[in-house]
Amino acid sequence: MYLKKMLVKNFRLLKNFELKFKEELSLVIGKNNCGKTSALIIMDKMLNSSKIMWEDINLECQKDIYKNIISEQDSVASLEAVNLKLFIEYNENDSYRNIQKFMMDLNPDNNIIVLEFISIMPINKIIKLKDIIKEKKIENFVSFSKFISKNFSNYFETKKYSRGFDIESDQITSARSEEIDNKDIQKVIKVLGIRADRAVSNDDRNHVLSGLTSKYFSSYKAAKDESGLIFTKLEETLEEADKELYKIYNGEQSESGESIDGIFSDVIGVIKNYGGTESGIDIAIESSISEKNLLLDNTNLSYRQGEDCSLPETYNGLGYLNLIGILFEIETKIQELFEQPADINLLYIEEPEAHTHPQLQYVFIRNIKSHIATHRNKFLREKNKQLQILITSHSSHIVSECNFDDIIYLKREGNEVIAKSFNSLKDKYGGxxxxxxxxxxxxxxxxxxxxxxxxxxxxxxxxxxxxxxxxxxxxxxxxxxxxxxxxxxxxxxxxxxxxxxxxxxxxxxxxxxxxxxxxxxxxxxxxxxxxxxxxxxxxxxxxxxxxxxxxxxxxxxxxxxxxxxxxxxxxxxxxxxxxxxxxxxxxxxxxxxxxxxxSFEDAFIALNKEFILKNKEGLYEYGALKNFNESDISSDYYIFALNKVAKKSAFASSLLYFDDENGQENEKWxxxxxxxxxxxxxxxx
Incomplete structure (x- = not known):
């Protein structure tokens, strides 16, 4: 089972957008502002119950909504804003347990289910909004946008449906549909991601990577057997630490019977004096070290320098911080998914090249596919679940090292974005x-x-x-x-x-x-x-x-x-x-x-004869031209270029060397x- 395709309407730049996913790794590339991030955010918002905002709606769609709202027509119909459709393909090896509710027919050849998410303004809200517009005298689109932006959740709601699908025509059948619940959707597909705005920094006050160790531990513990030897050993160690800290906090009696004060002995004594033992005020400071808090507040990631020296995490470059941070987050989020997996688990990584020099980008893309393949095999082997990866990038270094079959190219055409699989280029070349x-x-x-x-x-x-x-x-x-x-x-x-x-x-x-x-x-x-x-x-x-x-x-x-x-x-x-x-x-x-x-050479020489003559000696010494007389260059430019250009690359570089943009006419070419x-x-x- 895997997420095969998504269709998006009216979400930011994605006015009418289709993206076909690869079964394992989809590398979505394109220039800035071509919709890569929008494709991630729409899935994240719809599947993880984040709120759609007025600003998320495509501008043309916003204006259409406004025109419909201010229309004086008697008939009123609900207004659709953002629409997301997910097409999921399954086969006979997959469990039907979680997808039964989404199977709209009994056709054995139909192995597609369709989930649809719609941000919509229902009729009753439209009528209400029309009255408010008249009451507040909202008379133009700008005023309408400001109002609806502040009150978007009061008028729009998100509906979720399972749609029928005709396998023969490859079309959605609107006649067969059923409203569905988010908890059922989460059993079929989950989306988690690593955003580009990662908080890595080499500021001495920033310890993001150290904080990630706590998150990793939580997901690791949840995915493992807590009765295992490693957790038993950790628990015993923490209990011993608690006992020793109790003595240090509260004081103790030495073997000779002498009283040894603790850190809090004085303040505890003061409290006892105020209340007296008869009132029952007898306190002690307990140590309660939990694994999570121990890691969160007391764990530092460091860089090993030889066998006996280490440096803080902030002493390394942003590129290494970013790479390590991504790998920590990948492992943490995959373990989160593994703990309670859906049938399809989609992990996206946005712009892994951030802060990273080309060599590290090569290292990342060379290793990510085999790294993820290990996790994919584990999901399939132990859970019979699917793990898909989506990476967005605008790095030519990552592209040059990737498998071109994984590439999906996003391109803006006018006010829309289209997605093209690199595989489709094969057809243009004939295979x-x-x-x-x-x-x-x-x-x-x-x-x-x-x-x-x-x-x-x-x-x-x-x-x-x-x-x-x-x-x-x-x-x-x-x-x-x-x-x-x-x-x-x-x-x-x-x-x-x-x-x-x-x-x-x-x-x-x-x-x-x-x-x-x-x-x-x-x-x-x-x-x-x-x-x-x-x-x-x-x-x-x-x-x-x-x-x-x-x-x-x-x-x-x-x-x-x-x-x-x-x-x-x-x-x-x-x-x-x-x-x-x-x-x-x-x-x-x-x-x-x-x-x-x-050729270029005789065309250049014919146009720039005076420049050539002015710099004759220099061009000869530079190894650009063989020795010549003025009569040679004047008689035939083709023959001159053929016989007198010593080396084309030397000729070209010499033109840069001797050119004087601010000089006389014959000093520049x-x-x-x-x-x-x-x-x-x-x-x-």
């Missing part, structure tokens, strides 16, 4: 075994899991563009033509990835992520030899491009059947280079009839037009 899908998974793991959290991306070919891209973005941002309302490129959430000649392989991934993408690539002038194979060509003689990304991008436009691909590509307008959220950029002449380049056009499109869209 798990397709080379393209394998390549993308491997690339994301090794290089760029940050793509999951980017708003935009730039695909580049290699080292040259990677080295120069930040400076080119800076130059575009600083141009006088920049609009004051436009967010600079360097202030936007843009991920730059080196795709080589394989940018086309990433297109299904970009579509899955729903982000804007600029592909910067070389036009790669070519012709065909007698065998029909592409060979490099001078751009003035070329009829083809050997660039696979360009050919696939324009395949829909019939580029592969063109008699002169190269000329057709050069003549394309800017708007022809955009498909959905993707724009492609390749070399074009800087001016009408100007030089047509084949300009961005080639094809890149500038692409970056401007990305910046403004």
């Amino acid at each position: 798990d075994e397709q080379q393209g899908f394998k390549f993308v998974k491997q690339y994301l793991t090794i290089n760029r899991s940050e793509l999951f959290f980017a708003d935009k991306a730039i695909c580049i070919e290699g080292d040259t563009e990677r080295i120069l891209m930040p400076m080119m973005m800076h130059k575009i941002d600083n141009k006088e033509t920049s609009s004051g309302d436009t967010v600079p490129l360097l202030s936007q959430n843009i991920s730059v990835i080196e795709a080589g000649a394989h940018s086309h392989v990433f297109v299904p991934l970009f579509d899955f992520l729903g982000i804007k993408v600029l592909i910067i690539t070389d036009i790669d002038a070519a012709n065909k030899n007698d065998d029909g194979k592409y060979v490099k060509s001078h751009p003035k003689d070329a009829k083809y491009t050997s660039n696979a990304s360009i050919k696939i991008f324009f395949k829909y436009a019939g580029l592969d059947t063109s008699e002169n691909q190269f000329r057709e590509l050069v003549e394309k307008r800017s708007e022809d280079k955009i498909q959905d959220n993707i724009r492609i950029a390749y070399q074009v002449p800087e001016t009408d009839g100007g030089y047509q380049a084949s 300009n961005v080639p037009q094809y890149i500038e056009e692409g970056l401007l499109w990305l910046r403004n869209n």
